[in-house]
Amino acid sequence: MDPQGGHYLNKAAVLSALGAARMCQLVLGCTTMSLVAHQAGYTATYGTFCMFVWCFCFAVTLVVFTLDVTRLHGCMPISWDNFTIAYAMLATLMYVTASVVYPVYFLQPQCPQEGCEVRNYRIAVTVCSSVCSFAYAAEVFLTRAKPGRVVGYMATMSGLLKVVQAFIACIIFGALANDSEYNRHIPTQYCVVVYSLCFAVTVVVITVTVSGRTSSLRFPFDRFVVIYTFLAVLLYLSAAVIWPVFSFDKKYGTPGRPDNCPRGKCPWDSKLVVAVFTHVNLALYVTDLIYSQRIRFVSQQT
Structure with missing residues (x-):
């Protein structure tokens, strides 16, 4: 005892x-x-x-x-x-x-x-x-968060979506590193900046929440999260349009998969993975923005 x-x-x-x-x-x-x-x-x-x-x-x-x-x-x-x-x-x-x-x-x-x-x-x-x-x-x-129960931010749908968003971003980075040829065009380099920026801020949000230091911040954490999520939606929306155009349009890329492309080492496959998961993360950020309007933050310091 x-x-x-x-x-x-x-x-x-x-x-x-x-x-x-x-x-x-x-x-x-x-x-x-x-x-x-x-x-x-x-x-x-x-x-x-x-x-x-x-x-x-x-x-x-x-x-x-x-x-x-x-x-x-x-x-x-x-x-x-x-x-x-x-x-x-x-x-x-x-x-x-x-x-x-x-x-x-x-x-x-x-x-x-x-x-x-x-x-x-x-x-x-x-x-x-x-x-x-x-x-x-x-x-x-x-x-997970249940009605009428006070929980931490990470237990809410918005908090869980943050983890999924960061994980999907890691998949995108893996595809980018696998000979995706993103450095051939400035717009695709811009997309990489979008992925990196959103990933970094999402990780910071998760880290600050897990550390229990949200109450020590000099700005409203809940407002910051909502504003950031809205900006992330806009950034991912632009990337969801730009990346497919400069990867699969005839003028800048290849519409179809080349016949002589080896499995696992084909730039076209990597570009397709990035395009698919860009739209997946866009949907996640939109869903996150919708749910973030319905929760109330309880700041606590350990």
């Missing part, structure tokens, strides 16, 4: 739906890594990315679970609720991505040279990774 008469360990962190979700995350994450290390295997950049996702999420989830059980998160200078739901949202997106990437590059209908046993292990990896993504999504569902 602590001096205030409470328990040192937080039983609710284990004996609750949220605790059950986190334990499922740990079990499935450990199982996925073990299967890959034992027999399924991974190679190249895509395999390394998947393994990084599984190891990173397992490590952070273990730390979160331990701090919650021991109540030591109260000693950390962050807004714990904002941090945990932001991380759960990020982990959900990362696991979904890994659950798609791994079978696409490592799971084939026919048995590989290593034998059918390897294929069976890779099927098990894909299943465990997919189920684990639902476990993280369950945590987001359990801790």
